[in-house]
Amino acid sequence: MDANEHGHVIEVTGLRRVYGGGFEAVRGIGFTVRRGEIFALLGTNGAGKTSTVELLEGLAPPTAGRIRVLGHDPYTERAAVRPRTGVMLQEGGFPSELTVAETARMWAGCVSGARPVAEVLDLVGLGAKTGTRVKQLSGGQRRRLDLAMALLGSPEVLFLDEPTTGLDAEGRRDTWELVRALRDSGTTVLLTTHYLEEAENLADRLAIMHEGRIAATGTPDEVTAAQPSRISFELPEGYFAGDLPPLAGLGVSGHDIDGRTVRLRTRELQRTATGLLMWAASAEVELRRLDVRPASLEEAFLGIARRAAEEAGGGSAADLSTKECVR
Numbered sequence: 001m002d003a004n005e006h007g008h009v010i011e012v013t014g015l016r017r018v019y020g021g022g023f024e025a026v027r028g029i030g031f032t033v034r035r036g037e038i039f040a041l042l043g044t045n046g047a048g049k050t051s052t053v054e055l056l057e058g059l060a061p062p063t064a065g066r067i068r069v070l071g072h073d074p075y076t077e078r079a080a081v082r083p084r085t086g087v088m089l090q091e092g093g094f095p096s097e098l099t100v101a102e103t104a105r106m107w108a109g110c111v112s113g114a115r116p117v118a119e120v121l122d123l124v125g126l127g128a129k130t131g132t133r134v135k136q137l138s139g140g141q142r143r144r145l146d147l148a149m150a151l152l153g154s155p156e157v158l159f160l161d162e163p164t165t166g167l168d169a170e171g172r173r174d175t176w177e178l179v180r181a182l183r184d185s186g187t188t189v190l191l192t193t194h195y196l197e198e199a200e201n202l203a204d205r206l207a208i209m210h211e212g213r214i215a216a217t218g219t220p221d222e223v224t225a226a227q228p229s230r231i232s233f234e235l236p237e238g239y240f241a242g243d244l245p246p247l248a249g250l251g252v253s254g255h256d257i258d259g260r261t262v263r264l265r266t267r268e269l270q271r272t273a274t275g276l277l278m279w280a281a282s283a284e285v286e287l288r289r290l291d292v293r294p295a296s297l298e299e300a301f302l303g304i305a306r307r308a309a310e311e312a313g314g315g316s317a318a319d320l321s322t323k324e325c326v327r
């Protein structure tokens with residue numbers, strides 16, 4: 001059997017992974033991925049993404065829980081799963097003296113029914129580099145070679161661990177286009193990424209992991225919609241916060257005032273913005289530096305990480321800067 005009755009080709013239930021030293025990197029997670037879907041696993045550093053993907057790839061047995069990939073246990077039924085999946089690890093580790101074409105031919109020898117090497121190298125934009133030695137490739141070109149190797153066997157399920165790390169903006173967009181084309185032709189893709197923009201652009205559904213657990217899951221729109229939108233502006237000259245209309249009446253769920261800058265949070269963006277602008281128009285004042293911002297996946301990510309850190313009691317929200325999370 002390839003998929004369950006719901007069309008899920010990946011099913012994960014109650015998954016746990018405890019390393020030799022006793023550290024629990026994956027703490028009871030569950031999710032499903034449908035055929036032809038791109039599913040992204042996001043998370044802070046050390047959240048447990050790679051630990052999870054390695055289990056899905058059958059590289060290690062889970063400590064507890066159940067995994068099915070194309071209807072099989074990827075560890076105990078590796079022979080049934082492996083030929084139908086493609087894996088792009090974080091480090092490909094190819095011999096550096098071989099050329100791109102030699103590497104691909106060597107790899108193709110290990111894959112039953114491999115696609116023509118030239119076709120796969122063209123697909124990832126390495127068609128002009130076939131005679132170049134691996135050690136002379138840039139970091140981004142090596143990532144593309146990693147991807148080419150994962151595609152040699154025309155996989156039904158493709159695991160991509162941080163596929164665009166090291167790629168420039170153009171390379172990243174090319175990879176996104178390729179991954180979308182693969183999805184459109186029926187390939188199921190599970191990817192991990194640090195780039196929230198990548199998840200926003202690519203993922204049909206995603207899960208945000210934090211400290212071994214799934215903190216949020218859904219479509220990018222669903223995960224984002226759970227976060228409030230933001231409005232900020234400067235108080236008009238001669239006005240004080242108390243002169244503003246009652247904020248709760250405008251649908252504002254929270255606010256803070258820093259000097260003359262007012263920041264509002266709302267889940268009813270249109271109602272709050274309209275009320276505020278009507279107030280400004282009737283008072284004949286200008287709201288300088290007005291900024292109206294619907295919630296983004298980045299805010300959702302930071303909000304989840306912050307809440308989880310607060311609930312854990314130890315971590316500080318300030319530790320989780322955007323820079324750290326969007327490496």
Ligand SMILES: Nc1ncnc2c1ncn2[C@@H]1O[C@H](COP(=O)(O)OP(=O)(O)OP(=O)(O)O)[C@@H](O)[C@H]1O
Nearest residue numbers: 019020023025043044045046047048049050051052
């Ligand atoms: N072999 C191992 N033995 C013990 N602990 C490990 C081992 N591998 C990973 N860990 C720990 O498990 C946790 C999860 O690591 P993992 O690599 O899965 O996270 P990640 O979400 O992929 O992180 P990153 O975004 O930094 O790649 C980390 O705290 C890490 O230190």
